[in-house]
Amino acid sequence: MSAESFKPIFMRIASSPSQLAVVRAVIEKVCELTGFDAKAAGRIMLSVDEALTNVIRHAYDGADDQPIEVEVATITDSPARSLRICLRDYGRVADPATIKSRDLANVRPGGLGVHIITECMDQVTYTPAEGGGTLLTMVKKLPSEKETRKT
Amino acid sequence: MSAESFKPIFMRIASSPSQLAVVRAVIEKVCELTGFDAKAAGRIMLSVDEALTNVIRHAYDGADDQPIEVEVATITDSPARSLRICLRDYGRVADPATIKSRDLANVRPGGLGVHIITECMDQVTYTPAEGGGTLLTMVKKLPSEKETRKT
Amino acid sequence: MNAQVPNASVKSVRWVDRAAIVYATGDIDLEHSTQFQQALLKLLDENPSYIVVNLKEVPYMDSSGVASLVKLLSRVRKSGAALRLVELNERVRSLFEITRLDSVFEIFGTEQEAIS
Amino acid sequence: MNAQVPNASVKSVRWVDRAAIVYATGDIDLEHSTQFQQALLKLLDENPSYIVVNLKEVPYMDSSGVASLVKLLSRVRKSGAALRLVELNERVRSLFEITRLDSVFEIFGTEQEAIS
Ligand SMILES: Nc1ncnc2c1ncn2[C@@H]1O[C@H](COP(=O)(O)OP(=O)(O)O)[C@@H](O)[C@H]1O
Ligand SMILES: Nc1ncnc2c1ncn2[C@@H]1O[C@H](COP(=O)(O)OP(=O)(O)O)[C@@H](O)[C@H]1O
Numbered sequence: 001m002s003a004e005s006f007k008p009i010f011m012r013i014a015s016s017p018s019q020l021a022v023v024r025a026v027i028e029k030v031c032e033l034t035g036f037d038a039k040a041a042g043r044i045m046l047s048v049d050e051a052l053t054n055v056i057r058h059a060y061d062g063a064d065d066q067p068i069e070v071e072v073a074t075i076t077d078s079p080a081r082s083l084r085i086c087l088r089d090y091g092r093v094a095d096p097a098t099i100k101s102r103d104l105a106n107v108r109p110g111g112l113g114v115h116i117i118t119e120c121m122d123q124v125t126y127t128p129a130e131g132g133g134t135l136l137t138m139v140k141k142l143p144s145e146k147e148t149r150k151t
Numbered sequence: 152m153s154a155e156s157f158k159p160i161f162m163r164i165a166s167s168p169s170q171l172a173v174v175r176a177v178i179e180k181v182c183e184l185t186g187f188d189a190k191a192a193g194r195i196m197l198s199v200d201e202a203l204t205n206v207i208r209h210a211y212d213g214a215d216d217q218p219i220e221v222e223v224a225t226i227t228d229s230p231a232r233s234l235r236i237c238l239r240d241y242g243r244v245a246d247p248a249t250i251k252s253r254d255l256a257n258v259r260p261g262g263l264g265v266h267i268i269t270e271c272m273d274q275v276t277y278t279p280a281e282g283g284g285t286l287l288t289m290v291k292k293l294p295s296e297k298e299t300r301k302t
Numbered sequence: 303m304n305a306q307v308p309n310a311s312v313k314s315v316r317w318v319d320r321a322a323i324v325y326a327t328g329d330i331d332l333e334h335s336t337q338f339q340q341a342l343l344k345l346l347d348e349n350p351s352y353i354v355v356n357l358k359e360v361p362y363m364d365s366s367g368v369a370s371l372v373k374l375l376s377r378v379r380k381s382g383a384a385l386r387l388v389e390l391n392e393r394v395r396s397l398f399e400i401t402r403l404d405s406v407f408e409i410f411g412t413e414q415e416a417i418s
Numbered sequence: 419m420n421a422q423v424p425n426a427s428v429k430s431v432r433w434v435d436r437a438a439i440v441y442a443t444g445d446i447d448l449e450h451s452t453q454f455q456q457a458l459l460k461l462l463d464e465n466p467s468y469i470v471v472n473l474k475e476v477p478y479m480d481s482s483g484v485a486s487l488v489k490l491l492s493r494v495r496k497s498g499a500a501l502r503l504v505e506l507n508e509r510v511r512s513l514f515e516i517t518r519l520d521s522v523f524e525i526f527g528t529e530q531e532a533i534s
């Protein structure tokens with residue numbers, strides 16, 4: 001198995017906190033298969049978890065029965081070989097300018113998710129999706145072939 | 152989290168052997184969330200893995216780029232509370248009479264998958280799917296509430 | 303929801319004099335952070351002089367778990383007590399680094415170090 | 419595909435006199451069973467008097483992994499040698515029970531028991 005031969009995976013889950021653990025399990029396994037080490041995998045899992053948490057809390061106001069689509073793919077036909085994770089919701093669309101974390105120095109509960117995502121991923125884009133809702137695209141550079149864990 | 156509050160999960164993967172590990176990770180986590188112990192979870196994972204292996208080998212003749220859909224849900228509104236896993240392919244439809252394992256006493260490589268599935272799951276049905284391909288439905292009784300691991 | 307201790311996220315609490323050592327368990331994410339926080343805040347009723355949260359059995363935590371701990375920290379400080387975190391695995395520790403909270407919380411390797 | 423030993427499924431082979439102790443690794447499923455089988459069959463070129471397959475580092479195996487071992491067993495028997503499996507975890511052991519192959523293969527707890 002290598003990032004080159006990894007085929008895209010699509011999932012549809014409900015906006016329920018109990019599904020986060022399932023998506024994390026998928027992301028962890030995909031990261032392992034595509035050559036990330038455990039530390040990098042942890043940061044990617046965390047980013048996806050934070051992004052899903054935000055969809056549940058902000059786009060769906062905590063409703064637990066709304067659809068979230070997750071697509072995981074590798075992009076290996078460009079020089080920037082990368083793992084791409086897309087999250088699509090059908091909820092309230094936020095002004096991109098309001099999607100930002102608080103000042104980290106001002107310690108209070110909450111307000112860390114977006115910081116985590118942008119810190120851990122290489123590219124993060126929120127775009128209004130066709131047909132309503134938001135498409136969040138998160139991209140992380142794949143480890144170079146020589147860094148890759150053999151599987 | 153309990154089997155009652157578990158929401159259905161839908162996945163679409165490619166018919167590539169490298170995706171089996173991802174689906175196993177999903178099934179393992181779902182089994183944990185819905186109260187199965189590690190042993191029961193192992194048997195359910197194994198059944199799903201064997202069924203996917205058969206789709207890849209028999210329905211798709213080993214092609215690694217064909218779609219397989221996986222749906223995992225709990226059924227808790229009937230007295231037979233259960234976990235239901237459906238696999239849908241778009242490949243060659245087999246005569247259900249030919250979907251059976253060899254005599255176990257006649258030891259030779261292969262021919263064990265269907266036996267494993269029927270031994271480990273409570274209900275297994277292959278039906279021709281609307282629009283082509285096969286829908287395989289596997290059902291396993293959920294552990295009773297008092298057997299359930301607390302999460 | 304009841305603020306029960308123990309619950310699904312707090313396995314047990316051990317008292318050593320006026321110190322409460324809290325054994326957290328399981329992934330602390332959006333699903334579990336509310337009960338985690340409730341169990342932690344409930345402890346303050348007992349007026350501990352400090353609280354040690356042992357995270358040895360927490361494989362994973364996200365920002366909602368961190369938020370529960372930040373909430374606890376501010377309440378603990380108001381009451382003049384102290385809060386210490388111990389036995390973070392590499393993943394959980396890295397979450398505190400990413401959020402720059404590794405310098406806000408007192409983090410120790412072991413209970414021993416946190417208590418002495 | 420080359421029949422290399424070691425490969426992604428066989429980490430190493432240790433020879434004790436004419437016995438080959440094979441250290442398998444990783445999940446042995448449809449993705450890995452072909453190379454697992456190739457590495458095992460390749461060993462027969464060395465004419466071992468028996469082969470011990472250590473499955474300690476195999477978290478998971480499915481019927482395609484079992485098929486590789488059944489194939490090896492029949493080849494080993496033809497050559498007058500023996501095959502023993504050791505250190506199966508509970509999951510892998512249960513696969514042999516489900517497929518009624520626990521009575522066909524010689525399964526031991528440890529290498530020690532398998533060699534002596
Ligand atoms: N998916 C989303 N949809 C709408 N608004 C969002 C979304 N994600 C983040 N936001 C906005 O960005 C802010 C910062 O998010 P975050 O850093 O995760 O902290 P928190 O969610 O705890 O406020 C949120 O308060 C919210 O206003
Ligand atoms: N999804 C499927 N589509 C078509 N035929 C199948 C499928 N699953 C099983 N079969 C048939 O059932 C037989 C027995 O399957 P199995 O017990 O898994 O052993 P094996 O696949 O090693 O032959 C297969 O040889 C095949 O003819």
